[in-house]
Amino acid sequence: MVRFPRFLESFAYQYNRHIGVPHIEPESEIYGISLDMGLRVSSDGTELQRGFDLRQNLVPGTEFPEMPEAGTVAMPDPAAWTNLREMGAAGDGVTDDTAAFEKAIATCRVIYLPQGTYRISRGLALGPDTVLIGLHCSMTRIALDDHCPGFDDAQAPSAMIRIPDNGMNHVSGLCLILV
DSSP: OEEOOHHHHHHHHHHHHHHTOOOOOOSSSEEEEEEEEEEEEEEOSSOEEEEEEEEEEEEEOSSOOOOOOOOSOOOOOGGGOEEGGGGTOOOEEEEEOHHHHHHHHHHOSEEEEOSEEEEESSOEEOOTTOEEEESOTTTEEEEEOTTOTTSOOTTSOOOSEEOOTTOOOEEESOEEEEO
């Protein structure tokens, strides 16, 4: 169920009109909603047609359903974060920061990666409750050399970050790249 606050109606109306979605006048403040949207590509045999497809099903409701049990790990208190650079990482895109990651994972639960490119030379195995938090995925990167030993066999793929079975990990704000 979704509640449509009255103060957002004018914004939603303007935004929807801007992208070509017809305005939906709410009958209720609570709705059950299902959306199917994305790029539609079809061909009639002579010409390719592309378009944005949106299908929705709104059902007015009277009350919110019971909240399901959380299936995600909550963001830890920033006071508990350990800065990876304080553990010896350079984050300069040149220095191998694998040892600093391994030290931090072994001794800290919550590891914060400030802006930078953190180069690794082997996969990182997280603990059962390790949390990795980056500043922003476009500014905080974990980089692996292209053709790095152990990562170049399509028949035996290897992970840059391994989360243990039944792990309750939180990984956010990071971009994993090959360089």
